[in-house]
Amino acid sequence: MSYEPKLAAALSGATLRQLSHWRRASGKQGALLVPEISDSRPILYSFRDVVALRACVKLRKETSLQKIRRAVDTLREDLGEREHLSAYALVAGPDTIYLAEPEQAVDLIRGGNVVIHQLVDVLAPFYKDGRYIPDLLKPRDNVAVDSAVRGGEPVIEGTRIPAAEVAALVRDGVPPDRVSDFYPGVSAAAARDAVDFSDYVDSYVDGSRQVVA
Structure with missing residues (x-):
C-alpha cells in the first residue's frame, strides 16, 4: 500500500505544503523526509513514512524546523544512523532534540547524553493548530x-x-x-x-x- 500526499497528510497531521517543503533540501541541510516509494510524480509515501511524518509534526509543535533538520542531519552524518527515520524516537527538549535510547538519550543539537523519563507516542492522537489528528x-x-x-x-x-x-x-x-x-x-x-x-x-x-x- 502506498499513500498519496493527501492521505499521508491526513494521517500524519502535516499539511500538503509541509510535505512538499520537507521533501526538499534546505541550504546545506538535507531533505527532512523523502517519500520511500516514489519521490517523483506520482508522489507516494509508505506506512513508515507516515509514522516518521507524525513524529516530525509533533516535534514541530515544540521546536523550529531548522532544529529538526539539524537533528536529522546529525543523526545521519555524525552518528551514521541509516535506518528509516521512523525507527528512531526523537524527542523535543528545551532548545534541543534528543535521540531517545534505552536508559538515556543523545542530544542531537548540543551533544552529550541525558536521561529521558517520558517519550511521546507518535501513534497516539493529538491536536495541531486546533485540529484533531486521529490515532494512526x-x-x-x-x-x-x-x-x-x-x-x-x-x-x-x-x-x-x-x-x-x-x-x-x-x-x-x-x-x-x-x-x-x-x-x-x-x-x-x-x-x-x-x-x-x-x-x-x-x-x-x-x-x-x-x-x-
Whole structure:
C-alpha cells in the first residue's frame, strides 16, 4: 500500500505544503523526509513514512524546523544512523532534540547524553493548530490502519475491506444499514465511520493552505 500526499497528510497531521517543503533540501541541510516509494510524480509515501511524518509534526509543535533538520542531519552524518527515520524516537527538549535510547538519550543539537523519563507516542492522537489528528492505527472506531493488512490501507476494523470503498458506496446512495448487502459484516456504524474518515481526508486539503514553517 502506498499513500498519496493527501492521505499521508491526513494521517500524519502535516499539511500538503509541509510535505512538499520537507521533501526538499534546505541550504546545506538535507531533505527532512523523502517519500520511500516514489519521490517523483506520482508522489507516494509508505506506512513508515507516515509514522516518521507524525513524529516530525509533533516535534514541530515544540521546536523550529531548522532544529529538526539539524537533528536529522546529525543523526545521519555524525552518528551514521541509516535506518528509516521512523525507527528512531526523537524527542523535543528545551532548545534541543534528543535521540531517545534505552536508559538515556543523545542530544542531537548540543551533544552529550541525558536521561529521558517520558517519550511521546507518535501513534497516539493529538491536536495541531486546533485540529484533531486521529490515532494512526485507529483513525475512527471502526476504521483501522495496519501495515500487515493491505499494506496499511485504511480498512473496516476486523476486515480487509477498504474504508474508501465503503465510503464510496454510501456516497453513491447506498444507506449505511444496507452496505452489508455488498460487504457482509460491515455494520451501519462502520459504514458511517468510513464516510466520516473519508470526509476528514478530503477536507484536510484545506489545511494545506496554512503556513509551512
